[in-house]
Amino acid sequence: MAEEYPVTSLDTDALEAVRLLGEHRMPGLVVTDKDGRPHSVLGASQVVRFLVPRYVQDDPALAGVIDEQFADKVAEKLAGHTVRELLPEDRPELAVAEADDTIIEVAAVMARVRCPLVAVVEHDTIIGVITASRLLEHALPR
Amino acid sequence: MAEEYPVTSLDTDALEAVRLLGEHRMPGLVVTDKDGRPHSVLGASQVVRFLVPRYVQDDPALAGVIDEQFADKVAEKLAGHTVRELLPEDRPELAVAEADDTIIEVAAVMARVRCPLVAVVEHDTIIGVITASRLLEHALPR
Numbered sequence: 626m627a628e629e630y631p632v633t634s635l636d637t638d639a640l641e642a643v644r645l646l647g648e649h650r651m652p653g654l655v656v657t658d659k660d661g662r663p664h665s666v667l668g669a670s671q672v673v674r675f676l677v678p679r680y681v682q683d684d685p686a687l688a689g690v691i692d693e694q695f696a697d698k699v700a701e702k703l704a705g706h707t708v709r710e711l712l713p714e715d716r717p718e719l720a721v722a723e724a725d726d727t728i729i730e731v732a733a734v735m736a737r738v739r740c741p742l743v744a745v746v747e748h749d750t751i752i753g754v755i756t757a758s759r760l761l762e763h764a765l766p767r
Numbered sequence: 768m769a770e771e772y773p774v775t776s777l778d779t780d781a782l783e784a785v786r787l788l789g790e791h792r793m794p795g796l797v798v799t800d801k802d803g804r805p806h807s808v809l810g811a812s813q814v815v816r817f818l819v820p821r822y823v824q825d826d827p828a829l830a831g832v833i834d835e836q837f838a839d840k841v842a843e844k845l846a847g848h849t850v851r852e853l854l855p856e857d858r859p860e861l862a863v864a865e866a867d868d869t870i871i872e873v874a875a876v877m878a879r880v881r882c883p884l885v886a887v888v889e890h891d892t893i894i895g896v897i898t899a900s901r902l903l904e905h906a907l908p909r
Contacts, residue, residue: 647904762789
């Protein structure tokens with residue numbers, strides 16, 4: 626049931642990782658550590674938070690008066706950063722399942738961690754992911 | 768920038784809505800009220816939480832000893848319920864943008880609500896959604 630899924634790592638260039646997110650139209654990327662073990666999830670909305678200035682987050686009405694090009698801002702803000710720096714400090718626990726887990730075992734992990742994405746590992750190496758919608762599609766009677 | 772997106776409503780049959788989520792492989796569905804105004808987001812992981820028995824969420828190890836078919840359980844648990852009943856009580860605020868908002872205005876709403884999905888409305892009616900990854904794709908210099 627595991628899906629092909631773009632993976633990035635802690636030390637990957639931030640701009641490269643964000644481009645991957647955008648290209649694949651994924652809600653998040655699994656981030657691995659230097660040994661290829663799943664470390665965390667970089668959510669697309671977390672990247673958006675990184676890009677929006679703090680004072681605009683506090684008062685979104687201010688967004689209307691910013692006349693700079695957001696696109697220029699994106700490249701500029703990401704330049705020279707790594708994926709590690711995009712991750713929130715209070716990042717949620719990563720949901721991980723073993724390749725031979727049953728559907729209900731995967732569902733249980735997903736439910737507990739409240740994460741729409743479970744990394745699937747075999748011998749400590751990530752081999753794919755399962756999204757919540759994929760799990761539902763698989764579990765529903767046809 | 769708004770995307771075509773499957774929409775459901777508070778009084779839609781739960782099984783029908785979950786089937787829609789699975790078919791479109793979406794991380795969530797926008798839920799409208801009876802007047803077609805966006806009301807909330809039904810996340811795929813929230814549905815998984817609804818389906819996994821409480822005692823398994825508290826102790827995922829128990830999932831390994833359940834020998835019933837999860838697929839049978841899914842149809843049975845959803846039967847006779849509506850989308851309204853799937854929504855969590857502490858459901859997060861829905862992020863809403865106007866059709867003529869700028870990218871940074873959409874990004875600001877997304878960042879504040881920490882939601883990877885913004886409903887786009889025109890004259891109070893939903894005309895599409897913008898996902899965080901779509902926004903990043905659009906904002907990145909090519």
